[in-house]
Amino acid sequence: MDKLRSHIQQRLTEHGIKPSLQRIAVLEYLVTHATHPTVDTIFSDLYPSIPTLSKATVYNTLKLLVQCGAVNMITIDEKNARYDACTTPHMHFRCRKCGAILDIEQELPVTLGLPRGTVVESSQTYCYGVCAECNKQDITLH
Amino acid sequence: MDKLRSHIQQRLTEHGIKPSLQRIAVLEYLVTHATHPTVDTIFSDLYPSIPTLSKATVYNTLKLLVQCGAVNMITIDEKNARYDACTTPHMHFRCRKCGAILDIEQELPVTLGLPRGTVVESSQTYCYGVCAECNKQDITLH
């Protein structure tokens, strides 16, 4: 599994980020967990293997990764910022029952009606509803 | 201007909300200010005319309005929740220079690739970039 590790390091370097132990750990976590985790989840999951880790470092690292374009922050959840290492265009869906956040194939939004001269640099589409799993359970429980 | 007021009251009632002075004021503010204001802005702007107003009431009222579907909360701004009385589908654009949030005609997102059984109830699309005004100023300053 050192191919992953070197790929992570490369990705950091490509974005102008010096690959420290902590930064590698955070980015690797995001790459291997497409669950759009919160800062807290990332911290708790990494803490056992890096017992000196500070939550401030997770915050710092994520801010840096976002600034450099290495990962995306998504605001689909009003309570906590969530992070996504997949930077190719796609939408997100959040289930209001279980809270899971899923990826959806992107239909690039057509930004009609913006004043001439507006420059759109990025976009995020968030969908809300109930996931298939939770709908399945509802039927079963009946 | 009492046509507006009665329209606001009706809209509250239609959504099962008892139209108190404060609730009318908050909804009327949102209807007449399509600026996607924050709680703080709403409070500061209403305070002079309702000097007994509490920020908690603004929070309570907005939460109620959102729960009842009378207004939308948008999370285009990571720092503060923003509110929008226009509930017909449209997208939002935020300028990273001046912070303005503008409406954009909606292209309904096509949610491909979601597992069979998923129910999408609503969606929000946020676009980020630089608005026409700010781009104009950049050219002039050069």
Add this chain to the structure above:
DNA sequence: AATTAAAATTAAAATCATTCTAAATAAATG
């Protein structure tokens, strides 16, 4: 109209995510 009950509003305290600060550690450079 007075009394009571229920709902809404309020100010202040509590909470919680995030940022800041200043010290400690690690890495890079002369």
Add this chain to the structure above:
DNA sequence: CATTTATTTAGAATGATTTTAATTTTAATT
């Protein structure tokens, strides 16, 4: 090796939002 610079860290500070408990307003009932 010494020194500067960058990174990490723990804890304090901040700021948005929620909670609490008291007060006021509204509605219902006598």
